[in-house]
Amino acid sequence: xxxxxxxxxxxxxxxxxxxxxxxxxxxxxxxxxxxxxxxxxxxxxxxxxxxxxxxxxxxxxxxxxxxxxxxxxxxxxxxxxxxxxxxxxxxxxxxxxxxxxxxxxxxxxxxxxxxxxxxxxxxxxxxxxxxxxxxxxxxxxxxxxxxxxxxxxxxxxxxxxxxxxxxxxxxxxxxxxxxxxxxxxxxxxxxxxxxxxxxxxxxxxxxxxxxxxxxxxxxxxxxxxxxxxxxxxxxxxxxxxxxxxxxxxxxxxxxxxxxxxxxxxxxxxxxxxxxxxxxxxxxxxxxxxxxxxxxxxxxxxxxxxxxxxxxxxxxxxxxxxxxxxxxxxxxxxxxxxxxxxxxxxxxxxxxxxxxxxxxxxxxxxxxxxxxxxxxxxxxxxxxxxxxxxxxxxxxxxxxxxxxxxxxxxxxxxxxxxxxxxxxxxxxxxxxxxxxxxxxxxxxxxxxxxxxxxxxxxxxxxxxxxxxxxxxxxxxxxxxxxxxxxxxxxxxxxxxxxxxxxxxxxxxxxxxxxxxxxxxxxxxxxxxxxxxxxxxxxxxxxxxxxxxxxxxxxxxxxxxxxxxxxxxxxxxxxxxxxxxxxxxxxxxxxxxxxxxxxxxxxxxxxxxxxxxxxxxxxxxxxxxxxxxxxxxxxxxxxxxxxxxxxxxxxxxxxxxxxxxxxxxxxxxxxxxxxxxxxxxxxxxxxxxxxxxxxxxxxxxxxxxxxxxxxxxxxxxxxxxxxxxxxxxxxxxxxxxxxxxxxxxxxxxxxxxxxxxxxxxxxxxx
Ligand code: GLN
Ligand code: ZN
Numbered sequence: 001x002x003x004x005x006x007x008x009x010x011x012x013x014x015x016x017x018x019x020x021x022x023x024x025x026x027x028x029x030x031x032x033x034x035x036x037x038x039x040x041x042x043x044x045x046x047x048x049x050x051x052x053x054x055x056x057x058x059x060x061x062x063x064x065x066x067x068x069x070x071x072x073x074x075x076x077x078x079x080x081x082x083x084x085x086x087x088x089x090x091x092x093x094x095x096x097x098x099x100x101x102x103x104x105x106x107x108x109x110x111x112x113x114x115x116x117x118x119x120x121x122x123x124x125x126x127x128x129x130x131x132x133x134x135x136x137x138x139x140x141x142x143x144x145x146x147x148x149x150x151x152x153x154x155x156x157x158x159x160x161x162x163x164x165x166x167x168x169x170x171x172x173x174x175x176x177x178x179x180x181x182x183x184x185x186x187x188x189x190x191x192x193x194x195x196x197x198x199x200x201x202x203x204x205x206x207x208x209x210x211x212x213x214x215x216x217x218x219x220x221x222x223x224x225x226x227x228x229x230x231x232x233x234x235x236x237x238x239x240x241x242x243x244x245x246x247x248x249x250x251x252x253x254x255x256x257x258x259x260x261x262x263x264x265x266x267x268x269x270x271x272x273x274x275x276x277x278x279x280x281x282x283x284x285x286x287x288x289x290x291x292x293x294x295x296x297x298x299x300x301x302x303x304x305x306x307x308x309x310x311x312x313x314x315x316x317x318x319x320x321x322x323x324x325x326x327x328x329x330x331x332x333x334x335x336x337x338x339x340x341x342x343x344x345x346x347x348x349x350x351x352x353x354x355x356x357x358x359x360x361x362x363x364x365x366x367x368x369x370x371x372x373x374x375x376x377x378x379x380x381x382x383x384x385x386x387x388x389x390x391x392x393x394x395x396x397x398x399x400x401x402x403x404x405x406x407x408x409x410x411x412x413x414x415x416x417x418x419x420x421x422x423x424x425x426x427x428x429x430x431x432x433x434x435x436x437x438x439x440x441x442x443x444x445x446x447x448x449x450x451x452x453x454x455x456x457x458x459x460x461x462x463x464x465x466x467x468x469x470x471x472x473x474x475x476x477x478x479x480x481x482x483x484x485x486x487x488x489x490x491x492x493x494x495x496x497x498x499x500x501x502x503x504x505x506x507x508x509x510x511x512x513x514x515x516x517x518x519x520x521x522x523x524x525x526x527x528x529x530x531x532x533x534x535x536x537x538x539x540x541x542x543x544x545x546x547x548x549x550x551x552x553x554x555x556x557x558x559x560x561x562x563x564x565x566x567x568x569x570x571x572x573x574x575x576x577x578x579x580x581x582x583x584x585x586x587x588x589x590x591x592x593x594x595x596x597x598x599x600x601x602x603x604x605x606x607x608x609x610x611x612x613x614x615x616x617x618x619x620x621x622x623x624x625x626x627x628x629x630x631x632x633x634x635x636x637x638x639x640x641x642x643x644x645x646x647x648x649x650x651x652x653x654x655x656x657x658x659x660x661x662x663x664x665x666x667x668x669x670x671x672x673x674x675x676x677x678x679x680x681x682x683x684x685x686x687x688x689x690x691x692x693x694x695x696x697x698x699x700x701x702x703x704x705x706x707x708x709x710x711x712x713x714x715x716x717x718x719x720x721x722x723x724x725x726x727x728x729x730x731x732x733x734x735x736x737x738x739x740x741x742x743x744x745x746x747x748x749x750x751x752x753x754x755x756x757x758x759x760x761x762x763x764x
Pocket of ligand 2: 441611651652728735736737
């Protein structure tokens with residue numbers, strides 16, 4: 001038997017309806033009823049799409065107003081007590097209180113937010129302590145089941161599994177191991193499953209993506225006992241794994257007391273042979289054959305042969321699905337007019353993926369002799385496969401010049417000509433900077449004026465010349481301000497950039513952009529990742545004009561500002577027809593050309609931002625080494641085409657680095673700036689203990705808040721920094737770029753930073 005389903009659907013709506021409904025509700029422009037009506041409408045539309053695609057189940061429980069993990073916190077009754085919720089607050093008030101930190105009477109910091117595995121989706125972190133208790137609050141879920149029932153189609157409820165829910169939470173008591181809560185949590189899941197059975201639900205999908213991590217053995221040892229009590233609740237359980245291989249415990253998963261197992265055949269195909277061997281044939285095997293993390297049309301022949309393999313191995317019931325929730329891809333790409341015409345047919349968003357599932361299922365059914373495979377279907381299949389093959393063969397994707405250049409990279413292309421010590425001496429001679437030089441990370445406030453300027457240029461209301469005049473004016477103001485307050489190394493302010501990846505992608509060959517390819521990042525926030533479809537090259541310089549102009553306004557060093565190869569890769573949808581490492585190298589060469597052109601234009605300092613360097617780490621530590629090697633090499637290739645005197649900076653944020661310090665050092669940037677203020681310089685301690693060899697600029701104030709720091713605070717932080725890093729290697733800068741801040745607070749904060757630095761210098 002063959003069935004089809006999805007693990008989860010996006011929530012925000014094809015036209016970001018939920019985002020706009022939330023924003024209007026938060027502003028007080030609309031009421032709760034209006035918000036909930038939009039949510040109901042979206043659920044209904046999403047279920048109808050699933051029915052139309054011939055899926056055997058509609059998935060219920062994956063919808064959320066903000067974040068599905070936050071929904072589970074309420075479902076399982078473990079709202080942190082620090083919020084001080086009262087009896088008379090509604091569930092919705094408490095919900096927004098937790099996720100936003102401010103709602104009604106609630107005024108405390110929100111739940112922490114962090115990345116959902118290696119995706120760009122952020123979830124709200126549950127908080128656990130020895131006093132955490134779980135109680136079931138299933139009314140919202142049951143209402144949604146009721147709602148779905150009106151569509152008269154079978155339902156599968158999707159939930160985060162107990163191991164994953166605990167793992168994703170954070171212990172809020174020193175030394176407390178949250179695994180100790182499992183024994184309390186499991187009975188609540190059992191109770192929930194029984195209630196779902198009573199509500200007529202026959203299948204529940206429990207997502208356990210943590211099974212693709214290097215889980216500590218104590219956690220693995222508890223899998224069986226966690227799932228045993230869920231066995232006799234009256235519903236069947238599909239255990240869903242995704243994002244990475246379950247190697248090491250695949251056999252255990254096959255034996256767990258559940259009714260089915262979902263395997264990610266895009267990211268963890270290597271698990272399939274074992275699962276085919278070890279999963280008892282009476283259990284359901286769900287195959288994630290359509291990529292839920294990327295946007296390329298599926299090779300249906302290939303997917304079909306995987307499904308065939310499952311039947312050949314004796315499996316009685318096979319389900320097909322996307323590899324993971326469709327949360328991570330845009331709704332629809334086949335009608336997006338912004339995408340290059342030739343590339344558009346190669347793509348698949350949610351709706352196109354549903355069509356693929358439909359076609360696959362029909363094909364398998366025909367194969368099993370259940371239905372006929374008629375000519376219309378055969379034609380659809382053929383047309384689809386033709387598009388897949390067109391992409392493979394298209395000259396748009398393959399650029400021989402790029403290939404040749406990569407094949408013939410000279411030895412040492414990723415090495416500066418001299419050791420850091422030699423470079424440092426030459427750079428000191430050249431720039432003659434004071435001790436503790438001050439700088440910023442690149443962007444200055446993106447004012448309404450700047451956004452307006454860019455929008456008018458995009459719409460054609462301004463010609464190139466008028467737009468450039470406007471941008472020059474912004475740069476002039478930024479430079480004048482930096483000189484006035486006495487910063488040592490200046491930046492142009494990035495007024496011409498909407499986004500640090502899109503800006504470069506738009507100027508590189510091999511990229512295209514959608515108009516509406518939004519993907520939820522967190523809550524009401526969405527991003528629109530560029531689509532990297534082919535060999536990357538740089539037809540023209542991308543930043544030379546702006547940077548040269550900015551340098552012409554000052555005698556101080558002007559730092560050129562680029563986005564690095566790993567970050568461009570990480571924040572785009574990238575091709576799946578070659579290793580990510582190859583794509584990274586191609587981008588690296590394009591960035592390298594830009595770096596060399598900047599140097600030739602007289603720019604002596606160039607920053608190559610890599611904020612996504614750390615988030616590129618694979619989920620399994622056994623794969624870290626390989627990633628770190630090619631990622632660092634890509635960075636070094638981009639940075640190594642310049643003379644010793646040219647100073648290469650890099651910037652990273654949102655990161656802990658302690659476990660990859662040797663790899664950060666291996667980037668061999670002359671200067672790295674990092675986010676440290678919120679950790680009170682603790683992050684810097686690791687660099688000190690490791691004896692990080694090159695120069696480093698620990699962020700001295702948090703740019704995420706409008707608060708202007710006090711001079712004494714900064715002096716204290718700088719002194720703390722000097723305790724762990726030799727002063728001659730230290731720079732002083734904010735944590736990150738200032739684009740989300742307003743000018744008023746930016747001016748004051750940077751002034752305080754410069755004064756605090758001057759005071760500290762006087763003491764040295
Ligand atoms: N140069 C960028 C900026 O200042 C860096 C942004 C980032 O680290 N995310 O905005
Ligand atoms: Zn940053």
